[in-house]
Amino acid sequence: MLGKELLSYVDHTLLRPTATWDDIKEICDAGVAYKTASVCIPPDFVASAHEAYPDLNVCTVIGFPLGYETTEVKVAETKQALAEGASEIDMVINLGDVKQGDFEAVTNEIGALKEACGDKILKVIIETCYLTDSEKVALCKCITNGGADYIKTSTGFGSGGASLEDIRLFKKHIGPNVKIKAAGGIRSISDMKAYIAEGCSRIGASAAVELLKDHLDEEV
Template sequence: MSNEEMLAKVDHTLLKPYATWADIRQICEDAIAYHTATICIPPSYIGRIREAYGDQVTICTVIGFPLGYQVTEVKVAEAKKALEDGASEIDMVINIGDAKGGRFDAVTEEIRALKKAVGDHVLKVIIETCYLTEEEKIELCHCVTEAGADFIKTSTGFGSAGANLEDVKLLRANVGPQVKVKAAGGIRSIADMEDFINAGADRLGTSSAIQLIKGENSSGY
């Protein structure tokens, strides 16, 4: 797979709490130059990015991040505001406590409420695999599929571990055919990127992809 093909699957990500506008601008400039799928940034920067860059970048942002325990009404309001400000893709965190408590119907209903709010825009559902058993991961695949979300996503990058190949394969095998898989957290090499894509990831969430590509070939791709 070419570097261009890999970067077209990357959500170029900066979600650190101390990210400055200068940092965000660099993310945007890199995404434009290297043609990533999106930039994934904090919701507080959406409006400034849209004003500065217009349609040059596709904006992804996070909702209920990073712990997921906000009430559904707050997540819905966050999502609506993000779209109003100019986001095109929403990555929401489930209520992990509900999943651990076996309240999968509640998880499904919350995802469904977010998808209703998002409409034709892309909704990715972060399940934070590092906290889950295999059985819980499979149940959440069913929740995401039933609720009509567009992606299931492994991780926030703020948990105790990020994506691994076994989880990507498990999610790919258990979501419906219309649901895609996003791997995020711990992607640190071009080989990692290729491995996750080959395992079934349709999108990668990483802050390091462009840096890795630059290191491989300073002239660009």
């Protein structure tokens, strides 16, 4: 795989709480220059990014990073982000609902955000580091039944990130219309290639452009 092909899987990400508009412009410039799948940025920068880069695929996060906002708040966040120019939404589930076994509430919330998204992409962050395997399997079903487009491993703000074992588990239990995004702790070219080889359609990474920008037309 060429470096530029690998970058086409990447959501070029900057979610640092101290990020400034100058920082956001830098990753948007890189997203345009290197044709990443999207740039994933905080919600308060979506409108400015869309105005400055109207052809760029802008992704943002909802209920981030803890996920315990009410569904109504997450829906309102989603609608505002889409109205301001986001075309992809990465939401965080309510982990409290998971831990108390209320998977119906999780499914309903995913469905509500997917309804708000319409034909825009919805990715669901389940924060695998806090979950048992049985909870991960149950969430694969929630995401499938809720109509989301992707299951995503991690926020990058939890106690752990993506693992290949979780990707393999997801593949066994998600529906045929659900894709996989790996994020959290993916810091090397070999990591990115390994996750894609396991079936991931997207990689969330902040380091990908720096790693690959000098190898665009080379096998990596």
